[in-house]
Amino acid sequence: MNITTFAKRLCLLVPLLLSPAAFAVEMMPSPPQLAAKAYVLMDASSGNVLVENNGDQRLPPASLTKLMTAYIATLEIRRGQIGENDPVTVSENAWRTGGSRMFIKVGSQVTVSDLLHGIIIQSGNDASVALAEHIAGSEDAFADMMNKTVADLGMTNSHFMNPTGLPNPEHYSSAHDMAVLARAIIHEDPAHYAIYSQKEFFWNGIKQPNRNLLLWRDKTVDGLKTGHTDEAGYCMVSSAVRDGMRLIAVVFGTNSEVARAAETQKLLTYGFRFFETQTFYQKGAELAQAPVWKGSTNQVKAGLAEDLTMTLPKGQLKKLAASMTMNPQLVAPIAKGDVIGKVEVKLEDKVVHSADLIALDGVEEGGIFRRMWDSIRLFFYGLFN
Numbered sequence: 001m002n003i004t005t006f007a008k009r010l011c012l013l014v015p016l017l018l019s020p021a022a023f024a025v026e027m028m029p030s031p032p033q034l035a036a037k038a039y040v041l042m043d044a045s046s047g048n049v050l051v052e053n054n055g056d057q058r059l060p061p062a063s064l065t066k067l068m069t070a071y072i073a074t075l076e077i078r079r080g081q082i083g084e085n086d087p088v089t090v091s092e093n094a095w096r097t098g099g100s101r102m103f104i105k106v107g108s109q110v111t112v113s114d115l116l117h118g119i120i121i122q123s124g125n126d127a128s129v130a131l132a133e134h135i136a137g138s139e140d141a142f143a144d145m146m147n148k149t150v151a152d153l154g155m156t157n158s159h160f161m162n163p164t165g166l167p168n169p170e171h172y173s174s175a176h177d178m179a180v181l182a183r184a185i186i187h188e189d190p191a192h193y194a195i196y197s198q199k200e201f202f203w204n205g206i207k208q209p210n211r212n213l214l215l216w217r218d219k220t221v222d223g224l225k226t227g228h229t230d231e232a233g234y235c236m237v238s239s240a241v242r243d244g245m246r247l248i249a250v251v252f253g254t255n256s257e258v259a260r261a262a263e264t265q266k267l268l269t270y271g272f273r274f275f276e277t278q279t280f281y282q283k284g285a286e287l288a289q290a291p292v293w294k295g296s297t298n299q300v301k302a303g304l305a306e307d308l309t310m311t312l313p314k315g316q317l318k319k320l321a322a323s324m325t326m327n328p329q330l331v332a333p334i335a336k337g338d339v340i341g342k343v344e345v346k347l348e349d350k351v352v353h354s355a356d357l358i359a360l361d362g363v364e365e366g367g368i369f370r371r372m373w374d375s376i377r378l379f380f381y382g383l384f385n
Contacts, residue, residue, distance in 0.1 A: 032266040037253025040175040041267045043311035044246035055176040062227030065165030074192040084113040094130035102127040103204045121201040122208045125164040132163040175250040196223030213261040234260040281308040295332030301360040334363040
């Protein structure tokens, strides 16, 4: 496909990487105002934030902390550092941890998988400490792992001191950061994400329900986690899928278990009613070929570094236009992944977003005669252009 053909196709398809905030205000009803300290509604595919209030405010996350504890545990499983069926000996420290419990017994052995279920479904503080000690040796060492993962995920307003969410002045997160974490959990490990939809877990003769009331009220909801302390109030991170579109809703600081479910439902209802998401190109797909000078081949394939996914108000696709430009005089060698151009998305005459085009393959230098001939051509090209 040549550049002209691509540009024509792009202009027909284009709801690219535009943030809805750029033009949605006058096009749709205002978002609901929630009775919560902070909240965020994010599209899980694009990562676009659709609604937010105090989204970056640092607040105590209570048991939402366990999303990070569980995320690290599943990451360690995927890396082969621990196994699902590994036995974990419950320490006295884990057994004595206060707050919500899985009711594991000191000195007993519990599998990693059972502890993971106890953390996610029962919100067990004892299970969280036991698994943290198994992975890192101590709560403090595990907190270091948590904070490294915070940095890796770009959670700029989070810092963790323990795997449980028990109060500590230096233990905090934000609604936006929790949405980022939930998105990573959903996309990186679908198999373990299925645990978040389970409504109850039976352990030690006790059946405990998942505290996410939306799992019973809304069949499209399939996760994630609730939290509560006196300081934090009632918090929740939820996700739902309707017609192939997945949203993540986060609320901090509501005043009851019922309120956090109701306020979350308002966010989800608004998002599914007034927004739509579509992926137009996947990363690595060839979108065009660009000419290369002095190379072993005279063209390089161009594509996008990330999926071309966009969330925007319903009915707004036709209002966008896009164009593609390549960097002038691409000269070999070109490494795979090098930025060789960009796509610009416009609303009227304003560029509202741009995306890098990258080389999908490397192009090595051509032979001496090819390089000499292209040097001559470039010389005359420069004279007349």
